[in-house]
Each structure stands twice: as C-alpha cells, then as structure tokens.
Amino acid sequence: MNLSPELLTLVMFGGLLIGLFMGHPLAFVLGGVAVIGAYLGPGERVLGSIINNIYGNAMDNYVLVAIPLFVLMARFLNDSGVTEKMFEAMRLLLANLRGGLALTVVIVSVLLAATTGIVGASIAVMGMIALAPMLKYGYNKELSTGVIMASGCLGILIPPSIMLILMASYSPVSVGALFAGALVPGVMLGAMYALYVLVICLVKPSYGPLVPAEERAEVSTGQLLVMLAKYVLPPMSLILGVLGSLFTGIATATEASAIGVGIAFLLFVIFGDRKPSTCFKTLVESGKTTTMVMLVLVGATAFTGVFSRGGGMTVINDLVMAMPGGTVGALIFMLFLVFVLGMFLDWTGIVLLSFPIMLPIVADMGVDVLWFVVMVAVVLQTSFLTPPFGYALFYMKGVAPKGVEIVDLYKAVLPFVALIVLACVLMAFFPVLVTGLPGVLLGY
Numbered sequence: 001m002n003l004s005p006e007l008l009t010l011v012m013f014g015g016l017l018i019g020l021f022m023g024h025p026l027a028f029v030l031g032g033v034a035v036i037g038a039y040l041g042p043g044e045r046v047l048g049s050i051i052n053n054i055y056g057n058a059m060d061n062y063v064l065v066a067i068p069l070f071v072l073m074a075r076f077l078n079d080s081g082v083t084e085k086m087f088e089a090m091r092l093l094l095a096n097l098r099g100g101l102a103l104t105v106v107i108v109s110v111l112l113a114a115t116t117g118i119v120g121a122s123i124a125v126m127g128m129i130a131l132a133p134m135l136k137y138g139y140n141k142e143l144s145t146g147v148i149m150a151s152g153c154l155g156i157l158i159p160p161s162i163m164l165i166l167m168a169s170y171s172p173v174s175v176g177a178l179f180a181g182a183l184v185p186g187v188m189l190g191a192m193y194a195l196y197v198l199v200i201c202l203v204k205p206s207y208g209p210l211v212p213a214e215e216r217a218e219v220s221t222g223q224l225l226v227m228l229a230k231y232v233l234p235p236m237s238l239i240l241g242v243l244g245s246l247f248t249g250i251a252t253a254t255e256a257s258a259i260g261v262g263i264a265f266l267l268f269v270i271f272g273d274r275k276p277s278t279c280f281k282t283l284v285e286s287g288k289t290t291t292m293v294m295l296v297l298v299g300a301t302a303f304t305g306v307f308s309r310g311g312g313m314t315v316i317n318d319l320v321m322a323m324p325g326g327t328v329g330a331l332i333f334m335l336f337l338v339f340v341l342g343m344f345l346d347w348t349g350i351v352l353l354s355f356p357i358m359l360p361i362v363a364d365m366g367v368d369v370l371w372f373v374v375m376v377a378v379v380l381q382t383s384f385l386t387p388p389f390g391y392a393l394f395y396m397k398g399v400a401p402k403g404v405e406i407v408d409l410y411k412a413v414l415p416f417v418a419l420i421v422l423a424c425v426l427m428a429f430f431p432v433l434v435t436g437l438p439g440v441l442l443g444y
Contacts, residue, residue, distance in 0.1 A: 241263045
C-alpha cells in the first residue's frame with residue numbers, strides 16, 4: 001500500500017498498543033506488527049533484509065552470551081537459600097533501629113541486585129520472607145510493600161544486569177563502561193530509599209516499630225557475627241568476583257558472567273539442597289527466561305527494521321527536534337516517552353524499540369551517549385512500578401497476604417517513583433554521577 005511515513009508510524013504503534021491490550025505476548029506482537037507494517041509500508045521484500053539483520057546484529061552478537069549466564073547465576077543463588085538467611089542476619093543486626101526491617105529490605109535488595117539481577121525473583125523472595133514479619137510487627141502496609149517493590153527493581157540497574165548488557169549491545173557504549181556508569185546511580189537510588197525509610201519512620205514512628213527486645217536477646221552478639229560471616233560474606237564474594245574481574249580488565253562481560261556462574265554454583269552446592277531435580281529445575285527456568293528475552297529481541301529487531309525502512313525514524317527525529325527548549329527539551333521529551341512506555345511495556349521491549357530511534361538523535365545533538373543510556377536505565381525503574389502493567393505490582397500481589405489490595409500497591413509506589421524522578425534530576429545537574437566512575441576505572 002506504500003503508506004506515508006507519518007501514517008505508517010501511527011499504524012505500527014497503534015497496532016502495538018492494540019496487541020498488548022488484547023493480552024498477546026510482546027514478542028509476537030512486535031513480530032506480527034512488523035510483518036503487517038512491511039506490507040503496508042516499504043513492501044514485503046524488506047523482510048529479507050530484516051531477517052539478515054536479526055542473524056547478523058542479534059544472533060551473532062557475542063556480548064549477548066552473557067545474558068543466559070547471568071540468568072543462570074541468579075537462579076543458582078536464589079535456589080541456594082542463602083538469601084533468606086542473609087535477610088534474617090541483617091534484620092537482627094538492625095533490630096534496635098526504628099524502621100530496621102524496612103531498611104534491611106533495602107540493604108538485602110541492593111546485595112541481591114548486585115548478585116541476581118532478576119526483578120521477579122528479588123521481589124518474590126523479599127515479599128515471601130519480609131512482608132509477613134513487617135506486617136506482623138505493625139509496619140505500615142504501604143511502606144512495607146512499597147519498599148519491597150522499589151528495592152527489588154534495583155536488580156535491572158545495579159550491575160551485573162542483563163538489561164545493561166542488552167543496552168550495551170545496542171549502543172556504542174561498552175558493557176564495562178555501562179556497568180561502571182550505572183553503579184553509582186544504582187547505589188545512590190538504594191541510599192535514597194533507605195533515607196526515605198529512616199525519615200518516614202522518624203516522623204511517623206508507628207510506620208516502623210522496633211523489633212521486640214526479647215527476640216533480639218535470643219541471639220548473642222557472637223552468634224550474630226557468625227551469621228553475618230556465614231550468610232552475608234558469600235554473596236559479597238560473588239559481587240567481587242564478577243565486578244572485580246570486569247573492572248580490573250581481567251575478564252570481559254561474558255567471561256565475568258561465567259565466573260559468576262561458577263561462584264553461584266559453589267554457593268548452591270554449599271547452602272542448597274544439592275538435589276539433581278533442583279539443579280535441573282534451575283536450568284529449565286534459566287532457559288525459559290533466556291528464551292523470553294531472545295524472542296523479544298527478534299521481534300523488536302524486526303519491528304524497528306520495518307519502521308526504519310518505512311521512514312518512521314525520520315518522523316520521530318523531526319518530532320523530537322521540534323520540541324521547545326532545544327536539546328534540553330528534546331532530552332526531556334525522550335525520557336518522558338520512556339517513562340510513558342514503561343506503563344505499558346517491559347524494559348526489554350522499550351530498550352529494543354527506543355535505542356535504534358533515540359541514540360542516533362542523541363549522538364547528533366552532541367550529548368554523552370553513556371550518560372543518556374544510564375538515564376534511560378534509571379527511568380526504566382519506573383516501568384516495573386507504574387500501572388497498569390507494572391510487573392512489580394503483580395509480583396507483589398501474587399505473594400502478598402490477604403488484606404493487601406492492588407489499590408494499596410498503587411499508592412505504595414508513588415513516593416518511590418518520585419525518588420526515581422529526583423535521582424534523574426540529580427544526574428541531569430551532576431553528570432559526574434554517571435561519568436565519574438567510568439573515567440576513573442576505564443579512562444572513559
């Protein structure tokens with residue numbers, strides 16, 4: 001039909017939204033809309049070159065090998081059971097601090113983010129082992145659920161993260177530079193969550209009561225130190241093994257992921273049940289997660305390929321550059337667009353759809369691509385928290401006890417979404433928060 005670029009843009013994005021609202025999987029919606037768009041726009045012959053792009057740019061991308069390895073590492077650590085014991089040790093350590101349970105959730109979630117990087121697993125684990133005690137001890141329902149959901153989402157931001165690996169593969173920024181650039185903002189966001197917990201519990205003491213003194217007295221100081229050494233240090237060794245080998249240049253991202261799998265498997269052997277059935281289940285679940293990511297990658301590559309050949313890139317470029325405020329206005333518009341997309345798509349689809357469109361515009365404007373990519377990564381924290389399709393809301397609802405309604409979860413995430421926006425503002429005014437560590441470690 002040879003539709004105009006403007007009309008093709010409306011048809012393809014409209015079809016994408018319709019398919020998602022009908023409940024179809026994102027990967028198949030992307031691929032299906034790409035085929036339809038090819039017939040309506042540049043013609044079906046474009047599909048041949050799109051297939052070549054999928055094999056050449058996606059399936060042959062060596063960096064993407066790190067994704068299944070990091071997923072497997074996360075599954076081994078999760079199935080080892082060490083995370084539950086780590087939470088118990090940290091909870092007792094902070095027993096005399098008001099809001100200590102919520103603060104423990106933040107600290108443990110940051111450690112999990114630096115070892116697992118799987119949001120669903122982090123929220124499910126923390127929801128099952130932390131939410132019930134928090135509600136039992138009289139913690140505010142919205143604070144309890146909000147801090148678990150927001151802190152659990154740090155897994156896609158704090159390296160090692162499969163999202164950052166995928167971002168690096170679709171941008172001119174190396175995995176090492178992106179890991180280093182996202183580390184400070186990720187830890188900063190965790191610190192902002194922790195500070196919010198301390199302040200809200202100071203202002204409203206009923207939000208975070210102390211752990212009963214008799215429960216803390218059951219464990220001596222010596223026993224607590226043993227628990228910390230036994231259950232907190234091993235995950236720290238995993239963090240140092242992966243990030244240390246990467247930042248020191250000993251290993252590439254793919255090789256560092258293999259190191260992580262080896263350490264996580266040792267922790268599984270030491271702390272887990274060591275049953276072959278559990279190990280087999282871990283492998284199967286890792287395969288499912290990897291397959292999901294790769295299918296979305298294929299569908300998104302097809303979508304953006306057809307969209308580009310049909311002139312859609314030019315339409316978006318003209319729209320962005322027409323924003324008032326020049327470069328600043330264009331950047332705000334693109335980040336706001338990522339925020340809005342986060343209400344409907346998961347991070348995989350957003351990265352694969354937006355990067356081929358936005359990164360050339362950013363480069364043409366002379367903006368540091370590393371800074372922009374990390375900004376997008378921080379904004380994507382909201383994609384798990386904002387309704388109607390915030391996955392963290394569904395993960396939490398699935399493990400929450402009776403009495404916690406979905407409306408409670410919507411209200412619970414509001415202050416944390418505001419903190420994410422505040423973090424973006426700080427990064428905009430102080431770019432060194434992103435570029436400083438890569439400059440020191442990698443000479444970026």
